[in-house]
Amino acid sequence: MGRLVRIWRRSIQTRVVTSTIVLSTLVVAFTGWALLRDVADGLADGRREAAVSEARSGFDYAQTQLDATVETEQSTQSQVLTQMVDSLTRTRGAQRTYELVLEGPLLTDDGQVPVRSSAAVEPGSVPADLADAVRSGSGTFWRYSDLALLGSSSTQPSVVVGSQLRAPGSGDTYALFYLFSLEDQQETLDLVRRALLLGGLAMVVMVGGVAWLVSRQVLDPVRLARRIAERYASGNLEQRMHVRGEDDIARLSTSFNQMAASLQSQIRRLENLSRLQQRFVSDVSHELRTPLTTVQMASEVLYDSRERFDPQTARSAELLKRELDRFESLLSDLLDLSRFDAGAARLELDPVDLAQVARDAARSPLLERAGIRVRLVGADTPAVVEADMRRIDRIVRNLLANAAKYSGSDVVEIEVAQNAESVSLAVRDFGVGLDGDENLRVFDRFWRADPARTQGGTGLGLPISREDATLHGGTLQAWGRPGEGSEFILTVPKPDGSAKHPAIDSVYA
Amino acid sequence: MSYRRTKRDRVLVVDDDASLAEMLTIVLEGEGLTTAVCRSGDRVMAAFAQFKPDVVLLDLMLPGLDGMSVCRQIRATSAVPIIMLTAKADTPDVVAGLEAGADDYITKPFKNTELVARVRARLRRSDQLAEPLEFGDIVLDPAGHTVSRNGEPFELTPLEFDLLACLLSDPSQVFTRETLLQKVWGYHHPGDTKLVNVHMTRLRSKIEDDAENPRVIRTVRGVGYQAILPGS
Numbered sequence: 001m002g003r004l005v006r007i008w009r010r011s012i013q014t015r016v017v018t019s020t021i022v023l024s025t026l027v028v029a030f031t032g033w034a035l036l037r038d039v040a041d042g043l044a045d046g047r048r049e050a051a052v053s054e055a056r057s058g059f060d061y062a063q064t065q066l067d068a069t070v071e072t073e074q075s076t077q078s079q080v081l082t083q084m085v086d087s088l089t090r091t092r093g094a095q096r097t098y099e100l101v102l103e104g105p106l107l108t109d110d111g112q113v114p115v116r117s118s119a120a121v122e123p124g125s126v127p128a129d130l131a132d133a134v135r136s137g138s139g140t141f142w143r144y145s146d147l148a149l150l151g152s153s154s155t156q157p158s159v160v161v162g163s164q165l166r167a168p169g170s171g172d173t174y175a176l177f178y179l180f181s182l183e184d185q186q187e188t189l190d191l192v193r194r195a196l197l198l199g200g201l202a203m204v205v206m207v208g209g210v211a212w213l214v215s216r217q218v219l220d221p222v223r224l225a226r227r228i229a230e231r232y233a234s235g236n237l238e239q240r241m242h243v244r245g246e247d248d249i250a251r252l253s254t255s256f257n258q259m260a261a262s263l264q265s266q267i268r269r270l271e272n273l274s275r276l277q278q279r280f281v282s283d284v285s286h287e288l289r290t291p292l293t294t295v296q297m298a299s300e301v302l303y304d305s306r307e308r309f310d311p312q313t314a315r316s317a318e319l320l321k322r323e324l325d326r327f328e329s330l331l332s333d334l335l336d337l338s339r340f341d342a343g344a345a346r347l348e349l350d351p352v353d354l355a356q357v358a359r360d361a362a363r364s365p366l367l368e369r370a371g372i373r374v375r376l377v378g379a380d381t382p383a384v385v386e387a388d389m390r391r392i393d394r395i396v397r398n399l400l401a402n403a404a405k406y407s408g409s410d411v412v413e414i415e416v417a418q419n420a421e422s423v424s425l426a427v428r429d430f431g432v433g434l435d436g437d438e439n440l441r442v443f444d445r446f447w448r449a450d451p452a453r454t455q456g457g458t459g460l461g462l463p464i465s466r467e468d469a470t471l472h473g474g475t476l477q478a479w480g481r482p483g484e485g486s487e488f489i490l491t492v493p494k495p496d497g498s499a500k501h502p503a504i505d506s507v508y509a
Numbered sequence: 510m511s512y513r514r515t516k517r518d519r520v521l522v523v524d525d526d527a528s529l530a531e532m533l534t535i536v537l538e539g540e541g542l543t544t545a546v547c548r549s550g551d552r553v554m555a556a557f558a559q560f561k562p563d564v565v566l567l568d569l570m571l572p573g574l575d576g577m578s579v580c581r582q583i584r585a586t587s588a589v590p591i592i593m594l595t596a597k598a599d600t601p602d603v604v605a606g607l608e609a610g611a612d613d614y615i616t617k618p619f620k621n622t623e624l625v626a627r628v629r630a631r632l633r634r635s636d637q638l639a640e641p642l643e644f645g646d647i648v649l650d651p652a653g654h655t656v657s658r659n660g661e662p663f664e665l666t667p668l669e670f671d672l673l674a675c676l677l678s679d680p681s682q683v684f685t686r687e688t689l690l691q692k693v694w695g696y697h698h699p700g701d702t703k704l705v706n707v708h709m710t711r712l713r714s715k716i717e718d719d720a721e722n723p724r725v726i727r728t729v730r731g732v733g734y735q736a737i738l739p740g741s
Contacts, residue, residue: 289596293618294529297536300621328618350702351731390701 013215020211021204028200039192043185044144048159052142054098055161055178058088059140062176066167081174082116089118097180099147101126104174105167122148126160126177134162134175147179157182221249225256237264278342285335292331296324326458333460337445340467347471352387354423354492355379358414361396367412370404377415383423385492391468392492395476398461399427399488405457407431409485417504421497422474424504428487434480442478465490474499479508517543518632521562523553523579524594525572533566536621537628550574554582564631568594569606577609584610588666590631607707612668613694614704630695631668644677645739647716647725658716668693669712676726676736685733709734 007014065084085102100118130143140163147158162177221241228239237260241253303321306314339345355378362374403412409431416425434442441447443466446459462478469476472492480486491502520542524530527548534544547556550573557565565583569576580591593606593614603614613627642649646659649670656665656673665673671693676684684692686705694704709726717723727737 286596289617290526290529294526294532296618297529297532297621297624301535301539304621348702 013212013219016215017208017211021208024207025200025204028203032196032200036189036193036196040189043188044159044182047180047182047185048142048144051098051159051178051180052140052161054180055142055163056140058100058178059163059165059176062088063165066165066174078114085116085118099149099179099181101177101179102174103131103177104165105172119149121179122150124148125158125179126162130160130162130177131175134164134177135173138164144182145179147181157186218249221253225252228256228260232260232263237267275342278338281334281338282342285331285338288331292324292328296328299324330458330460333458333464336464337460337467340464340471345467345471347388347391349386350389351384352389352392354383354385354392354425355381355416357392357396358416358425361400361414364397364400366397366400366404371410372404373411375411375413377413379414379416381416381418383416383418385423385472386495387472387492388468391471395465395468395490396425396427398465399490401457401461402488403427403429403431403486407433407486415504418494419501419503420494421501422491422493422499422503424489424491424502426487426489426504428485428507430485432486433482433484434478434486435482439478439480443476475502477502477506479506481508484508517541518564519543519545519560519562520628521545521547521553521556521560521565523547523550523556523565523571523576524568525549525570526568529568533624536624540625540628542628550576550579553579557583557587562589564628565589565591566594566628567591567611569602570596577605580606580609580611588664590667592627592631604703604707607704608711612666612708626695633695642674642677644680644736645725647677649674649677663715665712665715668708669715672708672712673716673726676734680736680738683729683732683735689733 008018062084065080065087081102081104085100089100098118099121101121102116103113105114125145125147127143127145130141130145133141140161142159142161145158145160146155147160148155159180159182160177161180162175165174165176166172167174225241228241231239240257240260243250243253243257299317299320302317306317309317336345358376358379362376362379367374400412403409407429409429411430413428413430414425415428416423418424442462445463448457448459462476466476469490469492474490474492476491477489478486479489487506487508489502489504489506491499491504493499520537522530522533522537522544524533524546525548530546530548534546537544545556545560545562547553550571553567553574567576567579571579574582576593580593583589583591590613591611593603593611594617595602595606595614596617597603606614612631615624615627641651648657648660650656651674654667654670655662656670657663672689675689675692686702689705690701713720713723713726716725723737725737726734729735
């Protein structure tokens with residue numbers, strides 16, 4: 001059932017074909033019904049008129065017979081009547097198409113009406129209201145009825161024509177009924193019905209087939225377009241639709257191809273631009289390195305001899321060195337970012353134990369200098385992943401630097417945990433914290449929580465760390481609450497694992 | 510550690526950037542080293558022959574002959590320690606330089622202390638061995654800094670000598686790459702395993718007959734390297 005619903009919802013063709021079949025079935029059924037009704041009426045009317053005129057001549061003959069009979073004796077009269085019925089049936093030869101019923105004389109003392117009939121006609125084959133009409137007055141009357149014969153279980157549709165006869169001698173009245181079978185007409189009607197049914201069925205099937213063909217003709221190019229669009233979506237822009245003719249489909253294909261071509265050229269242009277830009281950044285970084293090295297070496301020489309300078313020059317040497325160091329980290333961060341942007345960053349994978357990384361991080365001179373105590377959680381179980389040691393190191397260093405510089409917390413907690421798929425390392429501080437918006441913005445380039453609180457740093461540490469994590473197929477997420485602290489969770493997948501479900505749930509989530 | 514104090518150590522600086530070359534000489538001479546500068550790749554061999562340096566500081570980007578080729582040329586005639594200066598820390602460049610025969614590399618920009626430490630590390634003579642070490646058919650002589658196999662001497666650079674001496678001095682121990690970096694390169698290069706890998710490959714190509722079936726040094730997968738005890 002679910003599958004049928006799915007097919008119905010997904011396939012235009014199914015819907016088109018189904019509704020075409022349903023609608024054409026309705027139309028065919030209605031026309032068939034109307035046609036059949038007209039044919040049945042026509043057949044019955046024709047037979048009835050013939051029957052009435054045949055009956056009339058029969059009535060005239062019977063009346064003439066009765067007029068000629070002058071016997072009034074009951075027994076002889078009865079004989080005459082039987083002879084009359086016989087002769088009426090016989091005059092029409094072997095091909096007789098009717099049965100006869102003669103009732104009468106109608107007015108007897110005991111109320112019993114003798115009935116004579118040409119065949120084993122069941123009593124009740126003559127409709128009661130017709131019998132009443134005939135008995136009560138002169139004239140010819142007719143009704144449709146069902147003719148039942150004795151010994152036969154089935155009835156035949158029939159038309160019954162009746163009229164009153166009067167015997168002039170005795171003054172007795174009789175009712176004579178002709179019962180015409182409509183069997184032939186019924187057969188014709190059945191034939192027509194069968195033909196209509198078969199024809200209608202064939203027509204519905206054919207219309208369904210036509211609908212299928214037509215919808216296919218329209219839908220095939222649409223499906224092709226869909227498949228090609230899917231390929232475009234997945235980045236393969238080389239495919240083109242085949243254009244044939246000048247119809248709507250051809251025009252659709254043409255516009256489709258134009259769209260793809262313009263998309264492709266746009267993407268190429270952007271790719272080119274971005275490649276040029278990345279190349280530029282990378283070249284600039286490289287070109288800057290040689291003079292920067294010289295300047296930095298010179299500043300260090302000056303810095304090392306600052307005791308021999310007057311205070312202003314000495315301070316200048318200090319500032320020169322400090323800012324050059326900052327400049328250098330900025331340059332190296334920019335170069336790293338340009339490598340990430342160019343997709344040129346490569347991993348050098350080795351087994352790395354994140355528990356060991358956490359233990360090393362706890363002894364970091366950076367935290368010691370800032371007077372921060374470290375709490376280690378879960379760092380005594382090896383948690384090994386395939387990773388680039390230098391990048392992992394850099395991420396952890398950045399997270400610790402972040403906690404040391406900005407949080408204002410005097411305790412940092414480092415937790416390591418793992419599940420079947422991945423290993424997670426969390427760095428928590430209990431300082432100023434982050435609010436909802438900042439959780440996302442800390443990874444923006446050059447973003448700082450509070451511009452007034454900047455203490456060196458490039459503003460690129462966390463963005464680079466996140467790129468590093470992503471390069472491993474892992475994640476780096478930030479959480480926090482103002483005034484309570486912040487938490488960074490690095491998750492690195494194990495071989496063949498995924499980082500979708502970190503082993504550590506954020507305490508702020 | 511023992512430095513040769515008998516004469517001032519000589520450093521040949523090969524760099525086309527005049528300011529950087531001059532700054533390098535200022536810093537190195539401040540450390541009591543003698544320096545000479547060569548500014549073009551195709552004049553390096555002449556300067557090398559004339560100056561007879563104890564260490565070569567070689568910039569990879571040079572006019573004339575590029576740094577890699579210079580490196581190979583020097584290596585063809587001498588085992589002198591070579592330290593590359595590079596602005597490209599990207600792995601392929603560094604590995605190519607190391608494979609061309611450089612012992613170590615420094616990425617620009619660097620600190621003076623780092624530069625001096627690396628130059629000193631290359632000038633330092635091995636203290637892995639106090640006396641000659643016999644290891645199967647290999648004999649290491651720390652005094653003459655010579656290696657012989659079945660009595661036949663063969664050439665190792667000082668760095669390769671240190672590497673081999675370090676491994677052979679304790680065959681019971683598996684040396685991790687980190688340990689080797691600390692013991693042989695002498696300063697901390699966290700996680701820089703390519704330095705070890707490249708030199709280990711070259712050392713093995715010299716001492717092993719069949720690189721597929723090493724008889725002297727085996728690799729312990731995921732851990733590091735270990736000397737194979739003779740006869741085991």
